Amino acid sequence: MNQGTIAKSVTFEGVGVHSGRIARVTVYPAPAGHGVVFKRTDVADKNNIIPALWDRVVPSELCTVISNEDGVSLSTIEHFMAATVGCGVHNLSVEVDGDEMPILDGSSQLFVDAFMDAGIVDQGAKRRVLKVLKEVTFVEGTKKITFKPSELPVLDVTIDFSERAAGHFAFEKSKRxxxxxxxxxVHNIASARTFCFLKDVEFLQSKGLARGGSTDNAIVIDGAGLYGGGKLRFDDELVSHKLLDLHGDTSGMVDAHFEAEIIAVQPGHAFSNRAVRHLMNTPDAYTIV
Ligand SMILES: [Zn+2]
Incomplete structure (x- = not known):
């Protein structure tokens, strides 16, 4: 597989779901071997460059946050990273004028559409391959991720929110x-939106979080239904979004083609990153070529 970038720059603007602040993003093509690298253009007095790599992720349960040596960070990169790796766009220089990526519609769809509209360029250079050689499992409580050797990249996700949603939905306990x-x-996963429970939104907003959250950028589950008359885009949208997040948090953060089957039960952002770290700290379990 060859490395790819976009043919011309694209821009996005929108609210950050946690900060509630508007950010402007300009995504530029970058040369082979560059990876996806963010630049905080609102930061002038410190190092404002943050590469999108698993070892730059700082613990956060609500979204994926990366940080550099100067403590300059950027939040909510996961849907963007899923779009890059899902579209074969590996080298980008991304300028952001704030500390959080826009949430847009809560999925990867608008990033994917923009990359497709710009055009994706085959850069001729071979992409590195991260090949899993033996099975590695990482468990914490009810959460579990297994990396298995596989010729093809496969993601497998199981979620179970039946306790939280009181058994009202067929989709709350599902597998994809x-x-x-x-x-x-692009075709099956990118449009799946993030979801949350109304109880959690009220709690988060009381603590000054989820300031930009609304039914425009999230599926909000309220007891027996969806808050605000919301409708799912497709039946297994919830588990599909968890698969989208997992793609961004694993394959999106290794700057290589992740040749593995990744089987996840109840994954979350911080947990997925700890699982990737566990794999990377098991040297006989993988090779990078
Ligand atoms: Zn997400």
């Missing part, structure tokens, strides 16, 4: 498996 080839991410 997808082979990440032939545009499957």
């Amino acid at each position: 498996r997808e082979t990440m080839i032939n545009g499957n991410f």
